Amino acid sequence: MTGAVITALGCHSPVGIGVDQTCASIRAGIARLQAYDDYVALGPEFAEAEPDPISYAPAPSLPGGADLERRLGALATRAVADLAPRSRLTRADFHDAHVLLALPESSREGITDLDGERMIHALRKASSLAFESGQRTFHDGHVAALLALDAAGQIISENTASRCLVVAVDSGVLDPNLDRLDQAWRLKSQRNVDGFVPGEAGVAILVESADSAERRGATVLARLGEVGTGEETNPASSDVQSTATGLSGAIGIACPDATESPIRWVICDLNGESYRGHEWGVALTRLGSKLQSPVIWHPAENTGDVGAASAALHVCIASSAFSRGYAPADRALVWCASDSNRRAACVIGAPGTSQEAH
DSSP: OOSEEEEEEEEEETTEESHHHHHHHHHTTOOOOEEEEEEEOOOGGGTTSOOOEEEEBOOSSOOOSSOHHHHHHHHHHHHHHHHHHHHTOOTGGGTTOEEEEEEOOTTSTTTTTOOHHHHHHHHHHHHTOOOOSOEEEEEOGGGHHHHHHHHHHHHHHTTSOSEEEEEEEEESTTOTTHHHHHHTTOBOOSSOOSSBOBBEEEEEEEEEEHHHHHHTTOOOOEEEEEEEEEEOSSOTTSSSOOOOHHHHHHHHHHOTTTTTSOEEEEEEOOOSOHHHHHHHHHHHHHHGGGEEEEEEEOTHHHHOBOGGGHHHHHHHHHHHHHHHTOOSSSEEEEEEEOSSSEEEEEEEEOTTOOTTTO
């Protein structure tokens, strides 16, 4: 484990206005998947078929319209608004916090127009929080939040700042790639069971040094472990199945001690696609005894695939399970796979887990 800890969370998702409601809904198995009447899936082989809306999972109380940046901004603002009172920090306390923003992959069509600096400025204005220190944007899709958490841990370990605010947002509801995904048979519908349900979420995580948390009497929700990364030679867009080399490598880096202390709890972004299921299956065979019949949670079945917000949501779920006493183990392996070749994994430890123990 690193010296970085998680002391506050915020979330806005399809199954909850706030992190407590979101995590409770996921624990209860509640899902908010519905027919997306504004988008009809018609694959090329079914040009004469009846209209078939895809399923999707929208978050409540968000602005309408087709402006993706505005919708992501609204998700970010609601997540930070949920976190702020939980942090027990004043507005001025956020002045020195670094803001790390996790966004969809820049390679996605229509995503290149997203301006991270502009979005952080808008978030600062909307939240009325005085963060004026460093900022950074990660356009890396599903692995973006883990990369941001890794950067937060480095910033804290180097004493560049005592705390970082990681904000992760994504929306498949206004994804400009729906047509491309439909043509690739990746969207779930009545005709295509081998697909995923687009979702959306905004998640905020406050990361700070253990010393800082102790000095101000903050409640530690979880401990942040090392982040492992890897690259897959056969991404989801290729014509062949994944080799799981990148995912296996990322998990191996994240939990090098797992041979002596196997991982028994996994939270991941399995989303219903056979490609990702195959990749995970191959990774399990590669990792062997490091993963000892783990309990596997995949929240996409409740929220839909929330893209760049996935890993951050998984961290929220683990932290909530620790604090409320229903975690199946004292540490959780979180892993995510972007549509490109990026893979990332991290171990999230319970508050009482010593840094030396694992």
